[in-house]
Amino acid sequence: MLFPESWLRSFVNPSISTDELSHTLTMAGLEIEGTAPVAPPFSGIVVAHIMAVRPHPNxxxxxxxxxDDGSGEPLQIVCGAPNAAEGLKVPLARIGAVLPGDFKISKARMRGEDSFGMLCSARELGLSQDHGGLLELDANAKIGQDIRSALDLNDTIFEIKLTPNRADCLSILGVAREVRALTGASLTEPVCAPVAVTHQDVLPVTVDAPDLCGxxxxxxxxxxxxxxxxxxxxxxxxxxxxQRSVSALVDISNYVMLELGRPSHVFDLTRINGGLTVRWAKEGESLTLLNDQTVQLAPDVGVIAAGETIESLAGIMGGAATAVSLDTTDIYLxxxxxxxxxxxxxxxxxxxxxxxxxxxxxxxxxQNVxxxxxxxxxxxxxxxxGQAGPVSDQTIALPPRPAVSMRLARCRKVLGVNVTEEQVRDVFTKLNFQFTEQDGVFSVIPPSFRFDLEIEEDLIEEVARIYGFENIPSxxxxxxxxxxxxxxxxxxQHQLRHLMAALDYQEVVNFSFVQKDWExxxxxxxxxxxxxxxxxSQLEVMRSGLxxxxxxxxxxxxxxxxxxxxVFELGRIFVRDSAVTxxxxxxxxxxxxxxxxxxxxxxxxxxxxxxxxxxxDFFDVKNDIERLCSQQLQHLRFEPVSHPALHPGRSASILLNGELIGFVGELHPQWVQDNELVHAPVVFEMDVAALQKMRFAHYTEVAKQPxxxxxxAIWAPVTVKLQDLLDTLENNQQDGQFLDIIKDIALFDVWKDPQSAQQERSLALRFTLQDPVATLEDTRVDQCMNAVLELLVQKHGVRKR
Incomplete structure (x- = not known):
């Protein structure tokens, strides 16, 4: 919000400078984003009266x-402005004057005629971009008066940034109340004396929506x-x-809104048929607004109507049908x-x-409507x-103003400052609050213009603001x-993020709400x-997957x-579960x-x-998952699965300790095509709770034996899974004879004879054998390998290649 400092000081004028006023408001929570002078620096420019105008001979x-510049002796000025005319009062830059941009005025000779100064336009003074002619001043302006004084240019524009809860400061009066509380200066409010009533005409108004209009x-x-x-x-x-000036009636309404914070609306009375009705809109109704926009109304939008004709959007904007014009003579305010x-x-x-x-x-x-x-x-x-009629005032349902209590002990604890009862009373008095005090508890009735005072912490904030944030020690x-x-x-969770980063993944954070077709x-x-x-509109549902x-x-x-x-993401998903309370x-x-x-x-x-x-490919990402689950690797399994997002035959479920914790696979070709991807990505998703569980570390002595x-190499039916073979050997390792020396099994080759009609494939396995206390002899090694082959033949029907 913008406002001139002079307007604020007409309400309250503390004896502090512009910078001090700006700092005071900012430290009280009303941030002044910037200040700017109304006009750039210039000097030596006065109000002058054009006595006569004659053509230039050359x-x-x-x-x-x-x-006439008020010096007592007329000056000759050569001017090219089209609106220069006898009788005008305009700005004159005397010889020695300095215009914006450090442009100095001196005596000049223009086409053979002397010019003892320069008549100025608004653009030359830096007041606007208007360069169509001289800046015409008020006819009552005093000749010879400094133009900065005549136009009140020694003023500053404040730009204030308000938090959404401080609606009371969306006006000059609201900011002035704050300045009074902060500085102790006296406040002069506008006089709102009743005007003389010269007729008794009233417009009937019916309020049918008490939850809309109070x-x-x-x-x-x-x-x-x-x-x-x-x-x-x-x-x-x-x-x-x-604000730009529109017309007198509109300007007055805007002026009071800025000054007192009171939005109002002026209707052209002749365009209103019958009385007004305040109600909620009906489905299918529409309205053309003052900005020429036609809007389709919904039942939760308030309107002011005259019969079946909608006149305005309640509290938002008036309609074009009843807008005042320059021909308006009768109005309804x-x-x-x-x-x-x-x-x-x-x-x-x-x-x-x-x-x-x-x-x-x-x-x-x-309260002050x-x-x-x-x-x-x-x-x-x-x-x-004009002639004013009586004011018709209907009070339907005003918002309650329950008292808000603040404990002094709680205030001290939150602020970390041992404020006294007298200091708190002084703060509430400066803010013009109605309050009572009993046993260290202050009870405040919020003013009608303060909608931000609802809980104890709000009052503590008021104490902190007026006491001074800079006075609270660090x-x-x-x-x-x-x-x-x-x-x-x-x-x-942070460790999981670090592990994923170490695996060359970058973290992303996506919306929790997604497109419905994704689900x-x-x-x-x-x-x-x-x-x-x-x-x-497209982000309409909560995600159940990442x-x-x-x-x-x-x-x-x-x-x-x-x-x-x-990329990876660690985040929440949202699924229906009636068991959750x-x-x-x-x-x-x-x-x-x-x-x-x-x-x-x-x-x-x-x-x-x-x-x-x-x-x-699939196995690259599978390896990443195994490294991520290295603390649970001995219990990690992958099983083929059918998933709507994944490629059939290139996807698997992830099981940890026999519990399903996620899935991994290549993206389904249909979705690859729909997303116009040149390659299919490999994706996975797992439950974080399962990943956070780790085995307690158990250390064993490193075997000294080689x-x-x-x-x-074996021929195995294509229906036999490698995991089945490994499970068989692991389950019989302790009970089975000679198998206790197997330390590791790795698959290093898979081959299928393209000429063979047999539904089998060759699997080449490499066994690492070791005894921690004795050197292995060939006899024991052969016995182990024979036992392995016999077990696989017996359990899975394989044959040696």
Missing amino acids: ADKLRICTV RFAGRIIRGVNARAATPDWMKSRLERAG EAAFWFPDAIAGRARRYKFSSEASHRFERGVDF VEHIEYISSLILEICG IPPKTSATMLSTNETRRS SNYMGNSDPIVLLNPIA IGGLIANIQYNQKRQQSRVR DGDLSVAGVRQPLHLAGAAWGPAEPEQWGLPVRQT AVFRDL
């Missing part, structure tokens, strides 16, 4: 002006002159506050209190914002004339350096949790010419487990001279 576009007031004013000129002082204040919840979000729904909705959705003073109507009426009668906390025990069987395509979830108010976001990350990077992407960190019916998901796409290794380019390596 130039068609130049004229010679005789100017108070509605208005009056009829007849015989106004809508063509009256807005006074220069009002126009100047509006322009310096960022309206001011009301609209409940913030009934206004919030409605303007944004129609993709615009208004000054009125910005205030009403945060809360506007509901009539007084403010009287103030607006007095300005209208003073500027536009005391570092003290605590004992106690060593905490570490759970060696559980690793943290059906990738997770096979036909009943996802739907959002009531999504931030975007891989959809990772696939979108890969697609995004591919479009930006990235050839290799390896409400709690501090839970919502009834929704289970929210943490999952870890990763996706690898592109070459398995960054491009280099030493390795050929090879696309990442290991023996033996290879065994």
Whole structure:
């Protein structure tokens, strides 16, 4: 919000400088983002009166002006402005004057004629970009007066940044109240005396929506002159506050909104048929607004209607049908209190914002509605004339103002400052709060314009603001350096992130709400949790898996010419579960487990001279999962699985200690095509709770005996899984004869004879054999290998190759 310092100081004028005032407001929570002078620096420019104008004898576009600058002797000025005319009062830069940009004025000779100064336009003074002619001053301006004084240019524009809860400071009066509390300076409020009532005409108004409008007031004013000129002082204040002048009636309404924080609306009375009705809109109704936008209304939008005709959006913007014009003579002036919840979000729904909705959705003073109507009426009668009727005021349902209690002990504890009862009383008195005190507990009734005072902490904040944040000492906390025990069987989420980073994955953070088709395509979830108010139309459901976001990350990077992407995300998913109840960190019916998901796409290794380019495949990612689960590796298994997101035959479920914890596989060709990916990424997703469990480390002595390596090639039916063979050998290792010396088994070759019709394949296994206490002899090694072959033949029907 912008406002000129002079406007604020007309309410409260503390004896501090502009910079000190800015700092004081900022330290009280009303951040002043910046200050700027109304006009750039210049000097030597005065109000001058053009006494006579004659053509230049040697130039068609130049004229010679005789100017009175108040010095007692007329000056000759050569001027090319088209609007230079006898009788005008304009700015004159005397000889020696300095214009913006350090441009100095001296005596000049222009086409044979002397010029003793320069008449100035608004652009030359840095006041605007208007360079169409001389800046015309008010006819009552004093000749010879310094132009900075005449136009009040020694002023500063404040730009204030308010937090959403401080709606009371969206006005000059609201900021002035804060300055009074902070500095102790006296506050002079505008006089809101009732105007003379000269007729008894009233407009009937019916409020059918007490949850929309809590108070509605208005009056009829007849015989106004809508063509009256807005006074220069009002126009100047509006322009310096960022508002353009429209017409006198509109300017007055905007002026009071900025000054007192009271949005109002002026109807053209002749365009209203019958009375007004305040109600909720009906389905299918529409309205053309003052900004010429036509909006389709919904039942949760408040309107003011005349019969079946919608006149305006309640608390947001008026309609074009009843807008005042320069031909308006009879008006209806309206001011009301609209409940913030009934206004919030409605303007944004129609993709615009208004000054009125910005205030009403945060809360506007509901106590002084009539007084403010009287103030607006007095300005209208003073500027536009007319005859005012009586004020019609309806109070329907004002918001309750329950007392808010603050314990002095609690205030001291939160602030860390031993404030006294007298200091707290002084703060509340400066803020003009009504309060009582008993046994160290202050009970405050919030003013009608303060909607941000609801809980104890709000009052503590007020004490801190007025006491002064800079007066609260910075005391570092003290605590004992106690060593905490570490759970060696559980690793943290941060450790998992570090492990994934070590595996060459980069972390991403995606939205928890996703497209509905992601859920059906990738997770096979036909009943996802739907959002009531999504931030975007396509992000309408909560995710039950993480891989959809990772696939979108890969697609995004591919479009930006990235050839290799390896990403992971650790985040929550959301699935329906009727067993879940409400709690501090839970919502009834929704289970929210943490999952870890990763996706690898592109070459398995960054491009280099030493390795050929090879696309990442299933086994690369499977190896990453095994390394991630190295603490649980002896219990980790992969089983073929059918998953809607994964390629049939290139996917597997991940089991840990016999429990399903996730899945891994290549993305289904259909989704590869739909996402326009040049290669299929390999994705995985696992439950974090299972990954956090670790085996306690057990250390064994390193065997001093050498290991023996033996290879065994067998023909096995294609229906036999390698894991089945390994399970058989592991299960018989302790009980089976001679198998106790097997330390490791590795598959190093798989081959199938393309000419053979047999449904079998060759598996080549390498065995690592070792006895920790004795050197292995060939007899014992042969006995072990024969036992291995016999066991596999017996259990799985294999044959030696």
